[in-house]
Amino acid sequence: MRESALLEIEGLTVRLASGAARPVLDGVSLRVAEGETVGLVGESGSGKSVTGRSVLGLMPDGAEVTGSVRVAGRDVLALPPARLREVRRREVAMVFQDPRASINPVRRIGDFVTEGLRAGGTPMRAALKAAEELLESVGIEQPRRALRRFPHEFSGGMLQRVMIAGALAGGPRLLLADEPTTALDVTTQAEVISILTRLQAERGTGMLFVTHDLDLAAAVCDRIYVMYAGRIVEEQTTDGLFAHPRHPYTAGLLAATPRLESDEPPRGVPGRPVSLAEDPEGCAFAARCRFAAPGCAAERPPLRPVDGVSVACLRAEELVHD
């Protein structure tokens, strides 16, 4: 018996309306416990962002969806609109990738931070008071004045702090972070990450951290899911993943990251990701895999427990990468 999870995605399959050959998500299952930080890592187009958005009940237009996404036991995909809005205001909040695009440029910062609260019926004065405290806690100077300012008066890093404040406003139990630092300068990335993790720890909020950057995920997360072509291919604790990646794709990702301490040059993963227009018969990674066996292209490997971790690879037992 597992304890009931904060977030439990089960068998989530999402098919786009405009006839793509394969589903964007193909039987994705994923769990985040209370207060846990879980990474979701993959290349662009792997479906990690779609998975993240699905937790808020945000699906691509006209998509065909099966499976369930339960937040604290309630399936957000089956909730009536009013209840779904309630979940979005109180339970789950998202820190989006590009704060410049995600915050309405013509409305004031105070408007953005308090929007969810006010939609939930909190009076303006109380909402602004809460927003001021939140802005202070994310390190915005003169928070009271900042409430009256417009987004274009802030730098990208500062705006991402505003976004974090906005996400925390409703007191969510689960934070979704969709590549929260990708749009930022390298120098501000670390600050934003530290603010995010500090507040998350202080509030005991669970977090699903979506990124393409394995190292960043390792720095933030307790556990990591690796996605490839709409499927989870591996799930391990962060330490285990770095010590012994079990899936050739994970190993490839690790080898592709340049490292200062190593003398070896980084090696890229050869080939290119599977596009939505192609639907390979067997393992989606087989075409790029150094270890591909004849059976790999024929049979789709399920995600299965191997030595205490979950891997979707036919040869998981034989291959231990390090």
Add this chain to the structure above:
Amino acid sequence: MTAVALRRRRMLRRLHGGDALQTAALIVLAVIVLVAALAPWIAPHDPNGLDLSAALGGASGDHPLGTDESGRDVLSRMIYGARTGLLGPLVVVAVSTVLGAVVGVTAAWCGGWVDALLSRAMDLVFALPGLLLAIVLVAVFGPGLTAPIAAMSIAYVPYVGRLVRNVAVQEATRPYIQSYRVQGWSGWTICLRHLAPNIAPLVLAQSAMNFGYSLMDLAALSFLGFGVQPPDSDWGAMINNGASALLQGAVLPALAPGAAIVVAVVAFGIVGEGVADRVAKREA
């Protein structure tokens, strides 16, 4: 089997999509042009043939659209009206397109104070409603098609000129144009051989729409009695004549040319938008 099904689906898509609309609009325009060109041969009556005994006769076999207050055949007058209706806008569009293109390219290519001057001038003309300019010119030079056409030709220059200038400024900074410059080609050669083909479709789209708008404006001026003068037939002037007959219950003399104007302008609008869409898709 599948080939037939496939073809049918493609035809259906064409019918539902913009293509069918485009085709229909082009056919309508072709018909109007043909009617205007063949007016003397297809008009059933003399457009100026008075017959006061038959005044305001309703639709009949002899007069499919009835007769006006002087007993002239409405259909014949409409057929001849297509001539003035198309000729005016044609001159307006031709003059304004050429002038606009020259002004726009000059502004973009010379830059600096020339650009500033020409742009300000275009802003100024843009700030004046074309209709007002036409009315003032009519006041000065008297009624007739000349003054309205001259006014509209000037009033439409900024529409084309601004468009050409903006696109040309964008294109001129593109690497390929720069590389021609570096290779020592003359400005005019580059303009003619490389800028023009890139700008032409956009200008065409704008001109098609301008054709419709100027048709409306010129018809409005004729309606006010400033444009085409009697006894020449013109759709706008026919509406003016027919308006008084409305209250006597004869609606065709005014409504028929009104419908003709709307149909023609809609058709030009659709063609213009179609070209613009295609340009947008090519750019995307």
Add this chain to the structure above:
Amino acid sequence: MALFLLKRLAGMVATLFATALAVFGSIYLAPGDPAVFLMKGRPATPETLAAIRAQYHLNDPFAVQFGKWLGGVLTGDFGRSVQFRQDVGGLIAARLPTTLWLVAYAALLILVAGLAVGAVAALRRGVADRIVLVGTGVATATPAFVAAIGLITVFSVKLHWFPAFGNGTGFGGRITHLTLPAVALALTFAGLLARVTRSSMLEALAREHVEVARSRGVPGATVVRRHVLRNSLGPISTVTGTVVAGLLVSTSIVETAFGLSGVGQLLVSSVTVKDFPVVQAVSLLVVFAFVLANLLVDLVQPLIDPRVKGAAR
């Protein structure tokens, strides 16, 4: 901000001056002897012609004539109408209320119908959108005088709901008499505004922050109001300004079609008899309205989009 305002005002004055010069100049250059013209066909002896020349300052050089006229305009004296033998200012003032009512009525219709129809098309894709596209396509292609004919035929001649001609008295009478003219005047521009509203709302709808707002549990109607409509106000206000300013010229068509005695009709009748002082004054008034509307739009822009600071353009 003050500097911006000053610059804009200077530009506005420059435009007005250029227009005044152009209008006055073209009339000065008009073929024919204005004095003969002013006699309106009465037998002219050299003495009477000379008298008229003196009365209308026709012997002065152009600059002097223009200066005198401009000086008069600045003090509210637009000269005397040849046609009515009255002060032009008084003539216009007597007709201005009808025209302003008509313009205001039409502007209201344009705003309400244009915004509503455009918003419906943007928010309800599919059939509604297609209907709106076709409808606005026809509306923008229907000139005011054609619309006038259609409206008179249906609502005056067939249904007898509204009068076809005249100004009407009192508030109720004005409204009933001005309804058909206002609709005729509004049709083209409402179609145009609907199209602009539709496309700028579609653009705003596709923005990321709209989905972000939705993802935060903000109800759909609030999202549309605060994030879609609010963000598409920029282009909408620009077009509205241009359109409403342009209405003043178009009143000449509608007032002629419906027999309303307003400024537009005054312009038309003055052109017909070459009553130049009136033509000059009305033209200047129209351009003034145009420039004023554009100034207002420019002043409103920074309020709509805080990124547009006064310095723009």
